[in-house]
Amino acid sequence: MTAAPDSLAAPAHNPLASLTGLAFAKGHGTGNDFVLVADPEGARDIAPQEVAALCDRHLGIGADGLIRAIRSEHLAEGRELLAEDAGAIWFMDYRNADGSVSEMCGNGVRVFVAFLLEQGLASLDPGEVLPVGTRAGIKRVERREGGFAVDMGPWEFIHPAQAEAEAGDSLVTADGLDVSRPALSVSMGNPHTVVALAEGAELERLRLFSAPVVEPVPPHGTNVEFVVPAEPLVREGVGSIAMRVHERGVGETQSCGTGACAAAVAIRHWAGAGAPNRWDIRVPGGTVQVAFVTGIEGAEHVELSGPAVIVAHGAIG
Template sequence: MSGYRFLKGHGTENDFVLLPDHDGTIHGALAPERVAALCDRRAGIGADGVVRVIRTEALALHEPAVAEQDAAWFMDYRNADGSVAEMCGNATRVFARHLLDEGLVPTDEPVRIATRAGIRTVTRDGDTFTTDMGTPTLGPSSTVTIGHQGWPATNVDMGNPHAVAFLDDLAEAGRLFEEPGYDHSVYPHGVNIEFVVRVGERHVAMRVHERGAGETRSCGTGACAVLVATAIADGARPGALSGALAGAQPASEPVTYRVDVPGGELTLTWTPEGRVLLAGPAVIVAEGTTTL
């Protein structure tokens, strides 16, 4: 394959290789082995995932259902191992920054992004980008394990699956993650696992093992799941919720938590309408041409 353009960006050090492919001409670059080569931190560019920037209409041949979404641009996301992912919260912010920097969308309007989990809308305020991540869904609780130690986990779906477990100390999850164990009957397609400790009032810290990528420095959808699980545990749920707690009485005010990740800080808000807002930085650090 001849060379093609790439950019490197990150959101709280959850990093991505962006491939501008507006008309869908480099589909072969998304073969799992190529994605893995791009994400290789020693022999490639290095990243937690690959994001193809493509016009939604250009996907009509390969993914007609996705191409029907009412948004001009599609975030085609792959995990570092080449597997397809439904959603990546931090990537939506980096994706929006790229579109704005390149003049591909109006600067005075919210950026609408089509994804496999539906449309996500991003707004910008200086260097802070906020993504409306939609309404969470709660599933059956389960247990996650590392070695012989296990913790109960809250099942939160943010367009992709998450298991959120509370610990006394994040070091309990290990210096470097072993592959965590989980209930495959609850998560038949794998799961992202967040380990959480409380820091202060409406302030938590987390580590995450992402499905298809391993431990990463941050996870936007994981931070959303952590907000949901923590707010429920605190009796502070503000809005509508699908799944196990759909009938519970919500509060009338938005709930905001600070979520510290190894790569920085994210601000999460759960609105009275039940939507989760993810706010944080988005940075483009490099661009070039690759033949990987």
């Protein structure tokens, strides 16, 4: 009698076995999707390899990242933010799909607030604002018709002297581009490198299965956005661009909120005087809106708005 193959005789180790019974939700903001876990008291830290297993699209739940809802008082970073704003009760503990820690996610923070509301962990009427703790500081989220708007805080160039003096501060090489292209690096609390392309066909030809090469790369790596301005760029006072993104530690995603903000910063900078302060950013998963507003301290902030949807619930079996 022929022996059974080893793969049948000895089942492979299940990397999710340690998470048996863990309740989760699945949500997305314009296709940027997340596994969400409520852990108010910080009782269940999820290890990087467990995050990667949960986010695996073939062997796990599948997501661009994992968001853990934890009370700010249970994390050192959160306690620092509570000293700044006692209302920042909840902390968005965000991990990339590979398990690495990330500072912030613009789509993720909208989905995070939608999750808090659905779970009864917070309440927020239309027009009200909820402060949320993140590793990029406190983000204030306003509930609006059709979704949420987030004050993403001030932006800055990663290499300000080069950004002001030249068309870009780095070169990006990517599969599908014939030559390396100049790029501009922008911090939205996390790093982004923005490349402008001439036409939609170039955007479509990109193969973002592997990470683009950025030279010089920012100290902690970078997300890379490829953008094509609309023709005309501005209609009725609103600018419009199309974007694809390769996210650090994830790969190509359907959307990136902080990336959309960085793209608007870069395109407005390149467009020069008279460029608008409101932008529609079209991504594979839909459209988000970016606006430049004056923050509480007088500095220019970026506001991101768009939908957030919770699509499913489950438990690890």
